[in-house]
Amino acid sequence: MVIKKVSIIGLGALGILFGNQFSKRLPRADLRIIADQDRIQRYQEDGVFCNGEHCDFNYVRPHEACEPADLLIIAVKFNGLADAIQAVKHHVGERTIILSLLNGITSEEIIGEAYGMDKVLYCVAQGMDAVKVENQLIYDHMGMICFGGNKTEKVNSLAEFFEQVEIPYEVDPDMLRRLWGKFMLNVGVNQTVSVFESNYGEVQVEGPARTMMISAMREVMALSEKVGVPLTEEDLDYWLRVLGTLSPDGKPSMAQDVEARRFSEVELFSGTVVKLGKRYDVPTPVNQELYHRIKSVEKQYTMA
Incomplete structure (x- = not known):
């Protein structure tokens, strides 16, 4: 499996941090930021910035039909998870890999109940020191994404993709x-x-x-x-x-x-x-x- 199309929901600190890095390595159309119309309008009018750099993201609304993502990243706060699960439905296909960057110990199971645990890799984002104030994100350390599990093909595909887009990562068998x-x-x-x-x-x-x-x-x-x-x-x-x-x-x-x-x-x-x-x-x-x-x-x- 080759990962080409990436969708992200949630432009908090982690969504901006990793979205900005993806945007430097992927064709603009292959990185999709899922957001409702009000948020899109605000992002476009005010801009979104990462370490002072304007993020030229490709925004899509939840109801828009599209080709499923190869990688779907959910980066909302926990109180927005239920709405996010509904909003990403057009981006989930048979082979989609889903990563949750949420804090806590329950989000993977909640997402798995909606779309199947076979699509979900346990994941932890760690080591970043990002500070977001309004539409500005500042960080010194990108940190890394740790993931793993027994879904060998998905784990290997994700590792190869993160190498390609220069996202620091670690594969951990004991996630x-x-x-x-x-x-x-x-x-x-x-x-x-x-x-x-x-x-x-x-x-x-x-x-x-x-x-x-x-x-x-x-x-x-x-x-x-x-x-x-x-x-x-x-x-x-x-x-x-x-x-x-x-x-x-x-x-x-x-x-x-x-x-x-x-x-x-x-x-x-x-x-x-x-x-x-x-x-x-x-x-x-x-x-x-x-x-x-x-x-x-x-x-x-x-x-x-």
Whole structure:
């Protein structure tokens, strides 16, 4: 299988970052950004920029009939996933590979229920330090896309394609462990940076923020044992090293949401941890505190 046509839904930080890289290596017509008319109009009027460079994307509306994509990338926030699944239907064919760049540990199964798990490769985007403010994305490190599984033909085709378009990648045969590891990092970093109103730099050095972050991550480690994907100290050290490579001035999307007074993905992080803690009788006091503090901030949005 040769990947030629790529479709992306979601022009958040990752959609812009990888979309911009694809646009430099693919014919314009072969990269399609799926968006509704209102978004397309806004993108065209205001522009979309990546490290100061204007992104000349090819926009298509969800109802437009088209040739199915060889690779479909879903890069929306979790609260937009249901709508995105409906919006991409014309882009999914028998041989389409679907990657989810969403945070959390559930999006692949939700997409698989709609289009079949045979089309979905487990995937984790990691190591990027992108910051998006309105229509401007800035990043120092592109990071990489990790994927894998037992669908050998799809995995090999995707690896060859990423080589061609110069997207950093890693093939990991144990993607469930990788997925839970990234979830552990997100639970710690995204929420801690948000409640401390800081950046990666504050959790890269010893102090109250880093202590809270690691404590939240250890609660995920305890849960991972219960669900049969046990994370170890080695995994914790690995993800802390990944964190250490990020620009100290950068910050996760959740912190950017809180700054902009947008509702965050807290339910995806501490919300999920607290629920799983109750199900498996695992104490999660740090995540309960993070959940409470972020929800308290968001409550102010509706009172202003």
